[in-house]
Amino acid sequence: MARGVQSHRHRCRCGPFVGADENRRGKPASRAPRETGWSPDRGDRQFRHRRAASRRGTIGGRRTGHAAHIARSRPQARAGDGPSAREFRRWLRAHLRCLARTGRSGRFADRLSRAPQSAGEERGRSSAGRYRCDSSHPSGRLRADGSADAGGAFRADRQRRHPGRSACSGQAGAGDARSDGTARGGRDRRRADRRHRHRHHSCCSRAPAGRAEALRALCPEGLPLWRWHRLEEDCGEHFRFPDGARTVxxxxxxxxxxxxxxxxxxxxxxxxxxxxxxxxxxxxxxxxxxxxxxxxxxxxxxxxxxxxxxxxxxxxxxxxxxxxxxxxxxxxxxxxxxxxxxxxxxxxxxxxxxxxxxxxxxxxxxxxxxxxxxxxxxxxxxxxxxxxxxxxxxxxxxxxxxxxxxxxxxxxxxxxxxxxxxxxxxxxxxxxxxxxxxxxxxxxTCYVTDSRVAELCKLSENAYRDVNIAFANELSVICDTLGTDIWQVRELANQHPRVNILMPGAGVGGHCIAVDPWFIVSSAPDEARLIRTAREVNDDKPRRVVQSIAALADRFKSPTIACYGITYKPDVDDVRESPALEIVEAVAELDGAQVLVVEPNLDALPASLAGRENVRHATSDEAREAADIVTFLVGHRQFKRLEADSYLSKAVVDTTGMFSTRKAKAVERD
Ligand SMILES: NC(=O)c1ccc[n+]([C@@H]2O[C@H](COP(=O)([O-])OP(=O)(O)OC[C@H]3O[C@@H](n4cnc5c(N)ncnc54)[C@H](O)[C@@H]3O)[C@@H](O)[C@H]2O)c1
Known part of the structure; x- marks a missing residue:
């Protein structure tokens, strides 16, 4: 870590949210996401973790396949950190259930404070009917509210119905705390607990039995218990401001x-x-x-x-x-x-x-x-x-x-x-x-540094991405000029273990990558030559796309042009600084052009298009039927489901690579 930069960790020493599928945090000491050096040992460790993750079927929350391939071929590649989208959603929903139930802050601590603090207290409370220690359970753990028999019946029934599924439930309100965590067998839970003890901070492993059980009771269904501990413990349960307050x-x-x-x-x-x-x-x-x-x-x-x-x-x-x-x-x-x-x-x-x-x-x-x-x-x-x-x-x-x-x-x-x-x-x-x-x-991790470093850091991140995208965009323009397929060039070049060319596109939009590099250029105009050029290359890409469309439009008297996507990136409803929108505006100016805009993320066209007589919001089917020329400008997930074959009769300009059908073939060695 650079001098002058301090890292603020939570009280937990093992770093934030260590996931089973994470690959670069085998031990707390290896929590060094800013490491840039590559060592054979580190690579080996990363590789082993990734391979384990790939065997489990996910890397960074995604299905493996491609990600696993990247992990194998590029040891420095970082698979996703933190919770997967699914895990996060589960956590969030459970968290909100707490919020709704407590009717106050919903802080986990509030619930915990009402949970029994010790095994003795727990036994004392069992007749009150909230938490009950089940001595018949192999590990003597809390299992269900109400009678032990009812809880047992519930658990057995649940296991019958959902074999292999955790019985932990987020339904932890009064009268329904079921937390035996059994469905995948005690082995999983014991393993999770062991891992938790090893990797978790001491205050949790020393937690009174009642508190630990309360944690278990709140674990959302399907979320590994130790991860749930991490989420809750890392994020606020023990948190205090210096004056002792929990909230501000x-x-x-x-x-x-x-x-x-x-x-x-x-x-x-x-x-x-x-x-x-x-x-x-x-x-x-x-x-x-x-x-x-x-x-x-x-x-x-x-x-x-x-x-x-x-x-x-x-x-x-x-x-x-x-x-x-x-x-x-x-x-x-x-x-x-x-x-x-x-x-x-x-x-x-x-x-x-x-x-x-x-x-x-x-x-x-x-x-x-x-x-x-x-x-x-x-x-x-x-x-x-x-x-x-x-x-x-x-x-x-x-x-x-x-x-x-x-x-x-x-x-x-x-x-x-x-x-x-x-x-x-x-x-x-x-x-x-x-x-x-x-x-x-x-x-x-919260990294503490000075304000100038922090300011330049954010700008550098976006400038870095802009420069890399500019390379891909420039390459796509070169391929067009030379009559070569950019998608194949990219795919094959990326087989090299140290090459990772990004996807070219219609340009660079949004309010970050398209804007922030200019802040560096304006502060150091003579020095930021590469950053400026990258910005210019990316800003020029929409004009190149319009040129390609115009060349096709020349073949028709009154072309109908379907434009798929106008937002600045896939799957958002934001059109700020959108290169796709810029392209559609220019296409609408072409002689005799009728423009059909397919944009599933917007209910209405933005003001710059809404007033035009020759531009209409259309469905994908309408556009496909009517269009002479089809342009794919944004890779929305809805478009990925379209049948490429149904566009074979159209003139297509695809800036997204979704319809690139020519693939290089691998030849097996004898
Ligand atoms: N949107 C992103 O994805 C993103 C990501 C990282 C960083 N940023 C940065 O975060 C900052 C905010 O971006 P955003 O996308 O949230 O902007 P935004 O335009 O979505 O929202 C800004 C809000 O601030 C309000 N506002 C403007 N002037 C105000 C004032 N004087 N007092 C009170 N409210 C005022 C506006 O009414 C608006 O609701 C920008 O600097 C942006 O570069 C944005």
Missing amino acids: KICTVGLGYIGLPTAAMLASRGHEVVGLDVNESVVDAVNAGQAHFQEPDLQMLLSASVETGRLRATTNAESAEFFLIAVPTPLVEGNGPDMSFVEAAARTIAPVLEKGNVVILESTSPVGSTERLADIFAEERPDLVFPRYRDEDRDADVALCHCPERILPGQMLRELVSNDRIIGGLTTACANKAARLYQSFVMG
């Missing part, structure tokens, strides 16, 4: 794609959250428990958080202990950063700041933005002392940090919990204070 009041400024999931997640962990937004319709929607954009599980989490009174939205700033700023940072004309939203947000919260507050900038920002924030606050609040960059001796009243958000639309909630975080303080003290908040809900 947080104000999230901006309730958009980042602010709203963060606010809902914090509320679900028991914090009191106030969402501040300038947009009244967003505030009204949130207060009604309605998410104003699509994101898996967000609606569920949001309505639970609002119903339990842990989250509310407002247009007026109010005091809080933590402030999280997640407002837009778009580009201005000439590709410079537009920091006006961040500055406005800072001036809005400045009047309510108090001594001891922590302000965290989550918006992606150019290097130096956190320092600029401190200047704005100092202007607005001369009565408070604000920190200066790396001035560790200054006794500041308010802590200021940058903590970039790196979650992926489509799996935001899962990544909010499982991603590692970079916490860059103006001083170390600032960063440490912010780290406490993230530790209350993040299972990943």
Whole structure:
């Protein structure tokens, strides 16, 4: 780990959410995701873990096959971290059941506090009918509420009906705690417990029997018990702020794609959250428990958080202990950063700041933005002392940090919990204070560093991806010029163990990868030559795609062109900076063109297309029937189910590779 970067772990020493299918964390000491060096020993270890995972059928939560192949051929490849989507969803649902039942914060600790604290207490309580120690069970474990016979009958019946399925249940409310964990036999459970004892922190293994049983009772169905322990124990059960409090009041400024999931997640962990937004319709929607954009599980989490009174939205700033700023940072004309939203947000919260507050900038920002924030606050609040960059001796009243958000639309909630975080303080003290908040809900490692490093880190991540995508896009253009199939070139080149060419596409869109590299370019225009060129290559790709479509359209008098997908990436409803949308807008300008847009993620066309007479929202079937030219611009999952054969009679421009049918054949050696 680089000097000056500290890693904040949870009290658990074995690192966050170690999964059975994880490959690079055999031991706590190997938890070093930032390792870049490759050692034969490490490779061997990774390989063994991956092979074990592949035998179990999953790598990083996905079915193996391709992933296993990658793992074998590329030892440095990182299979997924943290919980799989399915595991996360189970956890989330069980967590929300707790939230609904307790009617308060829903914190796991609340339930635990009502669970028996010792075996003696447990026996004493058994007649009260909630938890009951079952001495007839091979391991003497709690099994069911009510009579032992009823529990036994239930378990036996369940095992008959679902052989090989865990009997752990999330249905742990009063009167129904069944937790024998037996269906796959005591062996699995014992193995899980053993693994848990070895890998888990000591406070859990020393937990009184009653608490351990309560943990077992809450384990969601199908989730390995030791993983459930990890989820709950890592994420907040033992968590305390320095003053001993478990929860704090947080104000999230901006309730958009980042602010709203963060606010809902914090509320679900028991914090009191106030969402501040300038947009009244967003505030009204949130207060009604309605998410104003699509994101898996967000609606569920949001309505639970609002119903339990842990989250509310407002247009007026109010005091809080933590402030999280997640407002837009778009580009201005000439590709410079537009920091006006961040500055406005800072001036809005400045009047309510108090001594001891922590302000965290989550918006992606150019290097130096956190320092600029401190200047704005100092202007607005001369009565408070604000920190200066790396001035560790200054006794500041308010802590200021940058903590970039790196979650992926489509799996935001899962990544909010499982991603590692970079916490860059103006001083170390600032960063440490912010780290406490993230530790209350993040299972990943929190890396503490200074604000400039954190700012550049996020920008570098996206610039790195942009450069790699630019390579693929440039290659696709070269292949078009040379009359070669890019999909075959890519597939075969990637057989090389140290080559991994990304998928080319219609361009690069969204509000991160297409924007953030410019923040680096604007800060260091003479030095960032590769980053600038990559941006230009990617920005030019839509024009190339339009050229290909126009060349085909020339063959028809009045071509009908079906465009599949206009969002900026697959399976989202977001069209910001979408290259596909840019292409459709240009195609609509072609002479005599009738454009049919197939976009299953949108109910209506965006404003830039809605007004045009020659553009219509269509179903896939309609488009296939009517089109002369078909263009696949976004690889939505609905399109992957389409029959490639039914498009054989059409002129096709496929930027997604979904319909690439020519495959190289492997020749068996004698
Ligand atoms: N969306 C992503 O996938 C993603 C991922 C990582 C980082 N980011 C970064 O996070 C930041 C926020 O992005 P987003 O996608 O959530 O933006 P967004 O446009 O979805 O939401 C921003 C919200 O902030 C509100 N707002 C604007 N000015 C405000 C002010 N002065 N006070 C209070 N509220 C204000 C807006 O009304 C809007 O609801 C950006 O810097 C972005 O680059 C976004």
